[in-house]
Amino acid sequence: MDFQIKRMHKPIPNGDSDLQSLDPRIYCQLKTLVALKPTAAKLSFQHGPFRTSAQAGRHNSKIRGRGLNFEELRHYQNGDDVKNMDWRTTMRTGKPHIRAYSEEKDRQALIVVDQRASMFFGSQHAMKSVVAAQLSALSAWSILRSGDQVGGLVFDDEQSHYTKPRRSDGNVVSFFQSIVSANHKLNADNVVSESHLSLNRTLLQLDKIIEGNSTVIIVSDWQGFNDESLTLLKQLQRKNDVVLIYVHDQFERDLNNINNLVATDGSAQLSMDPKQINHQAPNFYKLYSDLFKRKLNELNCASRAQVLPVIEIDTDGSELNQFCSALGRGY
Numbered sequence: 001m002d003f004q005i006k007r008m009h010k011p012i013p014n015g016d017s018d019l020q021s022l023d024p025r026i027y028c029q030l031k032t033l034v035a036l037k038p039t040a041a042k043l044s045f046q047h048g049p050f051r052t053s054a055q056a057g058r059h060n061s062k063i064r065g066r067g068l069n070f071e072e073l074r075h076y077q078n079g080d081d082v083k084n085m086d087w088r089t090t091m092r093t094g095k096p097h098i099r100a101y102s103e104e105k106d107r108q109a110l111i112v113v114d115q116r117a118s119m120f121f122g123s124q125h126a127m128k129s130v131v132a133a134q135l136s137a138l139s140a141w142s143i144l145r146s147g148d149q150v151g152g153l154v155f156d157d158e159q160s161h162y163t164k165p166r167r168s169d170g171n172v173v174s175f176f177q178s179i180v181s182a183n184h185k186l187n188a189d190n191v192v193s194e195s196h197l198s199l200n201r202t203l204l205q206l207d208k209i210i211e212g213n214s215t216v217i218i219v220s221d222w223q224g225f226n227d228e229s230l231t232l233l234k235q236l237q238r239k240n241d242v243v244l245i246y247v248h249d250q251f252e253r254d255l256n257n258i259n260n261l262v263a264t265d266g267s268a269q270l271s272m273d274p275k276q277i278n279h280q281a282p283n284f285y286k287l288y289s290d291l292f293k294r295k296l297n298e299l300n301c302a303s304r305a306q307v308l309p310v311i312e313i314d315t316d317g318s319e320l321n322q323f324c325s326a327l328g329r330g331y
């Protein structure tokens with residue numbers, strides 16, 4: 001097999017001065033996440049239909065906004081809305097009664113951001129980890145603008161950082177800082193652990209910290225998704241609205257159209273002829289593509305069976321437009 005190996009420089013952040021010169025496609029920046037606030041003004045998770053993928057039709061959003069809580073049953077008074085009349089009680093007592101409601105208190109929203117080693121990958125425009133950070137920022141600003149409290153949970157292969165939901169710009173920026181901190185720890189030397197352990201550990205943590213009646217948005221590449229993951233999502237969904245955002249890259253779907261394949265361990269690059277790979281292992285490309293299709297099918301099955309919205313985002317450079325379109329808004 002024909003190949004060439006050459007040394008390369010690893011883009012690992014090394015202090016504040018280095019952070020200023022980092023490629024924004026590889027490492028996210030706090031100022032970029034903050035600057036997405038005006039764009040988020042066009043978005044809403046609570047109103048109207050949204051699309052779960054570029055290929056899917058339009059579906060009704062399952063995310064509830066603030067509603068009305070039943071307060072009491074009382075006698076009708078002049079000026080009361082007759083639409084709230086309780087006819088069963090009225091007929092039983094012979095006196096008009098209405099059902100009185102009060103507006104539901106602010107809902108809480110938690111945005112869960114995957115910054116594991118598997119997210120440190122991108123072949124088209126930006127790393128999946130950067131795209132996840134930007135989508136999380138758009139979500140946070142949009143939810144805060146709706147008047148709800150917003151917080152977040154950032155997790156990697158080893159640990160997580162929780163920002164308690166509050167209704168303030170400062171709290172959102174604090175959440176962004178935790179995203180940036182985790183993002184800047186990613187590099188080519190990161191060892192990918194057993195993905196299902198870190199994913200399921202995070203889902204289990206969510207079930208413990210969320211009180212219920214919350215909106216939970218999980219932005220991930222869903223590496224390690226398995227039957228236990230689905231069970232944990234079911235538990236989470238019983239008392240909350242859950243949206244899954246699936247971030248993926250073209251090269252994770254299909255390698256057939258690559259002219260020059262380059263692999264790296266962070267210190268050296270290996271250049272190979274894809275035709276030679278296909279000659280040596282005829283089923284390689286098919287097996288590779290099947291892995292992606294299987295994970296996508298599992299997520300879509302979870303979506304249909306549990307009414308869990310799954311929004312697909314491709315890291316091809318149009319990810320913000322894809323996200324805005326998915327929520328029924330232009331960008």
